[in-house]
Amino acid sequence: MPHTLCIETICIENRQFRNLPYHEARLNRTRRELWGYHDMWNLAELVSIPDTVDHTLHKCRIAYGKEIDDVRWETYTFRQIRQIRRMYSDTIDYRYKYDDRMELNALFSARRNADEILIIKNGLVTDSLYCNVAFYDGNTWLTPSTPLLPGTQRAALLNRGMIREAIIREADIGQYSRIKLFNAMIDWDNAPELDVCEILQS
Structure with a gap:
């Protein structure tokens, strides 16, 4: 199968990862099913919240395949949905x-x-x-x-x-x-x- 990156988008609230076990479970399942990797990642050990992230709501976007390809940190703004x-x-x-x-x-x-x-x-x-x-x-x-x-x-x-x-x-x-x-x-x-x-x- 051609190499394809996947992502996890994790909420950072008060400088804490939200629902991290659910993200780890999906990420590890994806790596196993899509690419056949059986090592289990612990995201809290692999990704550290930088000092630039304050206590407001932030999004951590992790792009990965065999290894972590990229990590981005962004403040999060809610979209208004009317229709x-x-x-x-x-x-x-x-x-x-x-x-x-x-x-x-x-x-x-x-x-x-x-x-x-x-x-x-x-x-x-x-x-x-x-x-x-x-x-x-x-x-x-x-x-x-x-x-x-x-x-x-x-x-x-x-x-x-x-x-x-x-x-x-x-x-x-x-x-x-x-x-x-x-x-x-x-x-x-x-x-x-x-x-x-x-x-x-x-």
């Missing part, structure tokens, strides 16, 4: 957190006036551009069992019982009232929440 457009691809593949996001970016560039996209694959709801999603049915928040990439925040929320998995078809969207978008940088309390009527047709 989401459905976009379709039955062939998109993002099972691993690839550095190459060309297919995702192509869908996002076709969103017209919407702020975000909701990707539909083979009739099933998957993810937005950078976030996993969950839908509210009046009692429970349900996340699609068919994400393009199962995120670390998603795994943490499932383990805490705050969300549950369900098969969610595009045709089911109207059965829900609300949608939330979350990822490693956006915890549940800060996740954008919209009425499903703001999910526009393509």
Whole structure:
């Protein structure tokens, strides 16, 4: 298989890594499944938070393959999301957190006036551009069992019982009232929440 870099995007809050065990688990699984490496990385030993990172919210972006290729540190700013457009691809593949996001970016560039996209694959709801999603049915928040990439925040929320998995078809969207978008940088309390009527047709 040709060499392809993958990435981990880790939230730094008050100069502490958030959900680090989930990132390590995904990174080590990716290295094993994609390239056959069986050594286990401990990110806290490999990556040190520099003095330039203060107590505000920061993003640590680690690009890696056999070794760590690059580490970047950036302050994080939340995007405002008011409308989401459905976009379709039955062939998109993002099972691993690839550095190459060309297919995702192509869908996002076709969103017209919407702020975000909701990707539909083979009739099933998957993810937005950078976030996993969950839908509210009046009692429970349900996340699609068919994400393009199962995120670390998603795994943490499932383990805490705050969300549950369900098969969610595009045709089911109207059965829900609300949608939330979350990822490693956006915890549940800060996740954008919209009425499903703001999910526009393509």
